[in-house]
Every structure is written in structure tokens, then in C-alpha cells.
Amino acid sequence: MQLYKNQELKIYNSLTSKKEVFKPINEGYIGMYVCGPTVYSNVHLGNVRTFMSFDMVFRYFKHLGYKVRYVRNITDAGHLENDADEGEDRIAKKARIEQIEPMEVVQMYTVDFHNTLNKFNFLPPSIEPTATGHIIEQIEIIKEILDKGLAYEVNGSVYFDVHKFNKTHNYGKLSGRNLEDLIHNTRTLDGQSDKKNPQDFALWKKAEPQHIMRWPSPWSDGFPGWHLECTAMSTKYLGEQFDIHGGGMDLKFPHHECEIAQAEACNNQSPVNVWMHANMLTLNSQKMAKSTGNNILPNEIFTGKNDKLSKPFSPSVTRFFMMQAHYRSILDFSSVAIEASERGFNKLMDAINTLSKLEVSKNTTNFNISSWKQSCYDAMNDDFNTPILIAELFSAVKFINQVKDEKATISQEDFDILTSTLNVFVFDVLGLQNVSDNDASGSNKLSDTVELLINMRAEARANKDFALSDKIRDELADIGIQLKDGKDGTTFTTN
RNA sequence: GGCGUCUUGGCCGAGUGGCUAGGCAGAGGUCUGCAAAACCUUCUACAGCGGUUCGAAUCCGCUAGACGCCUCCA
Known part of the structure; x- marks a missing residue:
């Protein structure tokens, strides 16, 4: 059923700050990419909200009859703790702390992520690619950007040249920033000596000797920059231009901005038609975050x-x-x-x-x-x-x-x-x-037993033996089974 | 400091230039042996100050407050 032919769907596009009538690039087909979790700890409820928002979007698209390729990645490497030279891969850091293999951390929290989403009745995405599975693709993109002259290598690391990019493109168009403001307002961070400018971001980082997650590359043994994986995987599975890119509001800048820059540097066209950003779940009116423990x-x-x-x-x-x-x-x-x-x-x-x-x-x-x-x-x-x-x-x-x-x-x-x-x-x-539904499928013995008690209580009530009928009702309530008297007899709920 | 968002009734939470959001709680009622549950009905609103308008909570400006991003973050 191609319901989408009769329903005009409007989506708020972060890129234009407007609701726009949604028209996929290829009629009947939708390519959607959503930034997934970094699997270095258990997902908290705030993470779940974002993914749930897009699960709902995915579900509605499917209901409308679209064929959707929904790609949601797993970030299992290359996610810098900060952008400084001593930047360390989050996964590697966690592995060192717990004295286990990086892949063990990744495995543990990926499994937890899936289990959690299953409990919430999520539909699985069409493709769930991992960053470590796409190192080669990421290296190819870096080569491409270097060829275009929009990146530079320093000491085995490669950085995206934001200033040069901005001369021919518009860096900041998604988040409503301009480079001038960024130059004047970027906080000073230590250890950025390799970069030409603080606004530049890493495409490839050389690994320090103690760094345990590393891959060979033309520049050094190292690991990819965080923003790159999404560009690599979205391009690979959805093409140079696709319909929808989603993620949490907090990824809008710099992550999504950098994705746009990378893709435009490579392909000279804006990669995404509609950017969707899901808002935060707060606790005590503050954003839930792993780092602060407010979650x-x-x-x-x-x-x-x-x-x-x-x-x-x-x-x-x-x-x-x-x-x-x-x-x-x-x-x-x-x-x-x-x-x-x-x-x-x-x-x-x-x-x-x-x-x-x-x-x-x-x-x-x-x-x-x-x-x-x-x-x-x-x-x-x-x-x-x-x-x-x-x-x-x-x-x-x-x-x-x-x-x-x-x-x-x-x-x-x-x-x-x-x-x-x-x-x-x-x-x-x-x-x-x-x-x-769950009750009916799993606990017939329970419901049969309670039915028995309900019938006994009905008899007692018919005989006006209210002491007994109330005893049955109250003691069941103590166990957590609540009787509900209705017109057509008594039903029960458990809690 | 820069950029951006938000401020709705007791609580949560939509939306709109003039017409009921909804849920929860409260009140009244129906049902019941009593209760609970369930159901029905129903009250309370658009941060403050100015402006635009026939009319604004809805548009514009200012003020106050909150939050987010600018560093990893869903």
C-alpha cells in the first residue's frame, strides 16, 4: 500500500529551519542515516530517547509504504576524548581502565545496546555498520580530501583545513555559525600545536605508543577522526546524496557540520537533503550525560x-x-x-x-x-x-x-x-x-488461579459473606493482584 | 563572551492571529454490599513590559529567567 501518495508529510529541516514537504530523491524509497551510540558504556535513557524518536520516524515511513534503508552506526573506535594532540580513543581508554581488550568493551556495550532497544520494542535498522569495519573507506576519503587540497598532514596526523574549505564552501551552514565568530570565540585548548587553526578537526590521528587501537595508514599507525566514520558509512550505503540524516541535537555542531564539510570536500555537493535533530531528555532540567552522572x-x-x-x-x-x-x-x-x-x-x-x-x-x-x-x-x-x-x-x-x-x-x-x-x-x-497480551501468553496458570479465587469471591458475595469476599480481595491486593469489579463480572490486573 | 532554543493552567505537554489540545491530579456524578477500579461531566492558561492589528497567548521589540551548543556527548 503506497499510502505516501495520499499523505503529504512535512518534516522540519534543521538545514533550513523550516518545515518542508518531504519528497524523497527516488520516489518510494528513503535513505536515512542516524548517528548511533559510542559503545563505551551502557546507554542511558537520554540516548534511548533519540533513537526512539527515529524508530518512530522509521515506523511511520514504513507504514506509509516507503521502502526505507535505515542505517544506524555503532561507533566502536576513533572517537576522540578531545581534539588535542594527546587525544585518546574513548574505547581504548575504557579498555585500559578495565584491563580488557577494546573489542571486549565494544562487544559488551553493543550487546547491552541491542538488548535495551529490544526491550523498548525497537525495529532493527536495515544496516548497522561499525566504524572499525570501515577503516579502509575512511582512509580513502582522507586521500580524496588531501587530493583536493582541503586537508594537511602534520606529524602523521591529518587535519581538515576548515579555513581553506570555507573560502569555496560555507562552513557552519547547519548550525548557523560563521567561521569569523568561531575564530573569535573558540575556547583555548591545550595541545593543539599540530593544527594550523583551532577550528580544524582531525581526519586521522597518529597513535601514541601506548595507544592500543591502531590501524596502518599512509600517514601513520593511528585511528580515524570521529566525524569521518559517518561520512564514510553514509556515503557507502546511501550514496553521495541521500534523503535524511538524523541524530541528537547535541551532534549538530560540530559533528554534523564536519560531516557536511567532509562530504562536500569529497563530492562537491551537499550530502543530505533533510537534517533532523531530536531534542534532549533532561533530568532535573539538565541534559542527561554519561560524563556528569546526571542520567x-x-x-x-x-x-x-x-x-x-x-x-x-x-x-x-x-x-x-x-x-x-x-x-x-x-x-x-x-x-x-x-x-x-x-x-x-x-x-x-x-x-x-x-x-x-x-x-x-x-x-x-x-x-x-x-x-x-x-x-x-x-x-x-x-x-x-x-x-x-x-x-x-x-x-x-x-x-x-x-x-x-x-x-x-x-x-x-x-x-x-x-x-x-x-x-x-x-x-x-x-x-x-x-x-x-504478555499476560495472556505467559501466565495461564496464574490467570486460571485468580479466576478460581474470583469465582469463590463471587459466591461469597452472593451469600453476603463479605468478610470472606473482602479477605480474598485484600489479600490478593497484597500480593499485587488487583481485582476490578465491572458490570460484566470481575477482572484483574497485576503490577 | 559568541550562536541558538525555550518560558502555556496544580503537574506533564501540544498548538494556533479570532474557533475544545490531550494526559495526570482536583471537583461533581454513575456504578458498587462497602471500597477500589472503570466510565461520564467539569474548573484553573498562555513569563513581564511595550508595539503592529478590528482582534495576539500566537507577529515584532525590549526585559527577566531557564536550557543547549561553542570540548566528548543521543
């Missing part, structure tokens, strides 16, 4: 083991919490905020579970299904506005409850549209998971 780990969310949390929260609740904010807005994490989301999430899931049990009528009252459906698309078409989409979903929730209470009716045709549309947006696009 929270996914596992701490799932277990509740963090003094900032009042209780555990499921991956889907966390996902719902994030989807309630627009991807370009800063979102502040707090226990109170996610608790509120959890209640809303449960309400949504309850309604979806109710839906399948509704009785259909001859016609539909109180609700215009087809215009509601288009409203859902309109929300997503407006730069992936998931908060608006969720608001639309809740108007369907309200309607479902009205039908349940026999205050409205729904026709078979509308019932089918409502069901399929809800499934599309809740599960396919937002990527949420229905908790009751």
Missing part, C-alpha cells in the same frame, strides 16, 4: 531501583511517556511525569482491550471515524507530531467507552476501520505493546 539507565526504570523513581515502569510506559512529547522539544524526566503517563497508557490499553468486545450496531453515532482517521495521519504528517496523535487516540478511547456504556453505537464497517487504525498507530507507528 538514568533503562534498567533502573524497569526495576525501579533508583532513588529518583517511586516504582518500576515498563518499557511501553516509558515509550508512551516519550511519545507524549514532540521529538524536537526538550522533555524533562521525573517520576511524577512518567506516573501520569502510566495512567494514561493504561487507559489507552484498557480501551483497546474493550474494543474487541464491543457489540456492533446498524450505524455509528457520535463519532466520525473517517475524519478521525485522517486526523491521526494529519498529526503524523505535521513533522511527526506524536502528542497530537495521542490526543486523537484518546478521542477514540472516549468513543469506545461510550459504546461500551451504550451511549453510542458503532457500525461493523466503522468498527473495522477503528480497530485497524488503532492497531496501526498504537502498535505499528508508536511501537507500544499491549501488556495484557
Whole structure:
């Protein structure tokens, strides 16, 4: 189904600071590159938010019927701690500290990254290339840039000549900076003696003797500069020009700016049509960061083991919490905020579970299904506005409850549209998971047992033996099983 | 210091030059043996000051505050 032919999608382009109607280079196909994690520690919830934003984007593209090649890299080398001469590879540093092999660090945190994203129900990208797997490609790009005269070699290291590049190109067009300002305002850092100018950045760094991650190159045994890997891998898998490049807001400058410079230096054309930047997740209204310790780990969310949390929260609740904010807005994490989301999430899931049990009528009252459906698309078409989409979903929730209470009716045709549309947006696009599905699949013995107790309690209530019925109810509650008395009998939830 | 973003009701969080965001909480109600849950209804708003306009929370300017980037960062 090529839904994209009927839906006009607008995306905010960081390059132009405007929402633009999205037109892929090749109709029906999308090339999308997203900067992945540096695998030197566990991903925190802030990292997860960025990747989740693009997971949602990927999901919506797929739903619209596009064939998407989604490339998300793993940075497993070449990521300088700083740009100074004694710059050290982050992975290598961690390996030395823990006395293990660099690849061991990479393996450990790559596995953790995948496990974490799986828990959050991420779709895997089409290609997940690693920096160390593309050293040759990176060396080739450096050669190309040297040939063009836009880089220079000093003591076995190669630097990009930003000043020279800027004479024929526009360095700073993505982040709205100009070179003059940068020259006057760059903070002074130690040990930049090799560079002609502080704005220059490393393409290749010569490895010091103690440096354990190194590769041979025409210039030295060393390692590639951080910005280079993304240029190498995006070019290799998506071409010299592709549709979408995404990443966290904090990568806009200098990382993405440098990517543009490298690609333009090589190919003389702007590599990316639409730049998308996902905003930060904050904690205590400050950016989550590995370095400062101001962060929270996914596992701490799932277990509740963090003094900032009042209780555990499921991956889907966390996902719902994030989807309630627009991807370009800063979102502040707090226990109170996610608790509120959890209640809303449960309400949504309850309604979806109710839906399948509704009785259909001859016609539909109180609700215009087809215009509601288009409203859902309109929300997503407006730069992936998931908060608006969720608001639309809740108007369907309200309607479902009205039908349940026999205050409205729904026709078979509308019932089918409502069901399929809800499934599309809740599960396919937002990527949420229905908790009751898990219960049903895994714990039949539990539910049979509780059913037994529910029946016993019903008998006791019928006999007006309220002491016994309340005992059953309260003691189940102590175990964490809550009984819910409804019109059509008693159901239960676990927590 | 430079560049940029943001400031919405008790909380979270959308959006728009005139028309209901939504969720949570609060209040009232329905249901119930009682409760819980669920559902229904409902109140509180656009940082401050000026300007543009028939009309601005929405556009412009100033002020205050917060945050991000400028160094590794999702």
C-alpha cells in the first residue's frame, strides 16, 4: 500500500529551519542515516530517547509504504576524548581502565545496546555498520580530501583545513555559525600545536605508543577522526546524496557540520537533503550525560531501583511517556511525569482491550471515524507530531467507552476501520505493546488461579459473606493482584 | 563572551492571529454490599513590559529567567 501518495508529510529541516514537504530523491524509497551510540558504556535513557524518536520516524515511513534503508552506526573506535594532540580513543581508554581488550568493551556495550532497544520494542535498522569495519573507506576519503587540497598532514596526523574549505564552501551552514565568530570565540585548548587553526578537526590521528587501537595508514599507525566514520558509512550505503540524516541535537555542531564539510570536500555537493535533530531528555532540567552522572539507565526504570523513581515502569510506559512529547522539544524526566503517563497508557490499553468486545450496531453515532482517521495521519504528517496523535487516540478511547456504556453505537464497517487504525498507530507507528497480551501468553496458570479465587469471591458475595469476599480481595491486593469489579463480572490486573 | 532554543493552567505537554489540545491530579456524578477500579461531566492558561492589528497567548521589540551548543556527548 503506497499510502505516501495520499499523505503529504512535512518534516522540519534543521538545514533550513523550516518545515518542508518531504519528497524523497527516488520516489518510494528513503535513505536515512542516524548517528548511533559510542559503545563505551551502557546507554542511558537520554540516548534511548533519540533513537526512539527515529524508530518512530522509521515506523511511520514504513507504514506509509516507503521502502526505507535505515542505517544506524555503532561507533566502536576513533572517537576522540578531545581534539588535542594527546587525544585518546574513548574505547581504548575504557579498555585500559578495565584491563580488557577494546573489542571486549565494544562487544559488551553493543550487546547491552541491542538488548535495551529490544526491550523498548525497537525495529532493527536495515544496516548497522561499525566504524572499525570501515577503516579502509575512511582512509580513502582522507586521500580524496588531501587530493583536493582541503586537508594537511602534520606529524602523521591529518587535519581538515576548515579555513581553506570555507573560502569555496560555507562552513557552519547547519548550525548557523560563521567561521569569523568561531575564530573569535573558540575556547583555548591545550595541545593543539599540530593544527594550523583551532577550528580544524582531525581526519586521522597518529597513535601514541601506548595507544592500543591502531590501524596502518599512509600517514601513520593511528585511528580515524570521529566525524569521518559517518561520512564514510553514509556515503557507502546511501550514496553521495541521500534523503535524511538524523541524530541528537547535541551532534549538530560540530559533528554534523564536519560531516557536511567532509562530504562536500569529497563530492562537491551537499550530502543530505533533510537534517533532523531530536531534542534532549533532561533530568532535573539538565541534559542527561554519561560524563556528569546526571542520567538514568533503562534498567533502573524497569526495576525501579533508583532513588529518583517511586516504582518500576515498563518499557511501553516509558515509550508512551516519550511519545507524549514532540521529538524536537526538550522533555524533562521525573517520576511524577512518567506516573501520569502510566495512567494514561493504561487507559489507552484498557480501551483497546474493550474494543474487541464491543457489540456492533446498524450505524455509528457520535463519532466520525473517517475524519478521525485522517486526523491521526494529519498529526503524523505535521513533522511527526506524536502528542497530537495521542490526543486523537484518546478521542477514540472516549468513543469506545461510550459504546461500551451504550451511549453510542458503532457500525461493523466503522468498527473495522477503528480497530485497524488503532492497531496501526498504537502498535505499528508508536511501537507500544499491549501488556495484557504478555499476560495472556505467559501466565495461564496464574490467570486460571485468580479466576478460581474470583469465582469463590463471587459466591461469597452472593451469600453476603463479605468478610470472606473482602479477605480474598485484600489479600490478593497484597500480593499485587488487583481485582476490578465491572458490570460484566470481575477482572484483574497485576503490577 | 559568541550562536541558538525555550518560558502555556496544580503537574506533564501540544498548538494556533479570532474557533475544545490531550494526559495526570482536583471537583461533581454513575456504578458498587462497602471500597477500589472503570466510565461520564467539569474548573484553573498562555513569563513581564511595550508595539503592529478590528482582534495576539500566537507577529515584532525590549526585559527577566531557564536550557543547549561553542570540548566528548543521543
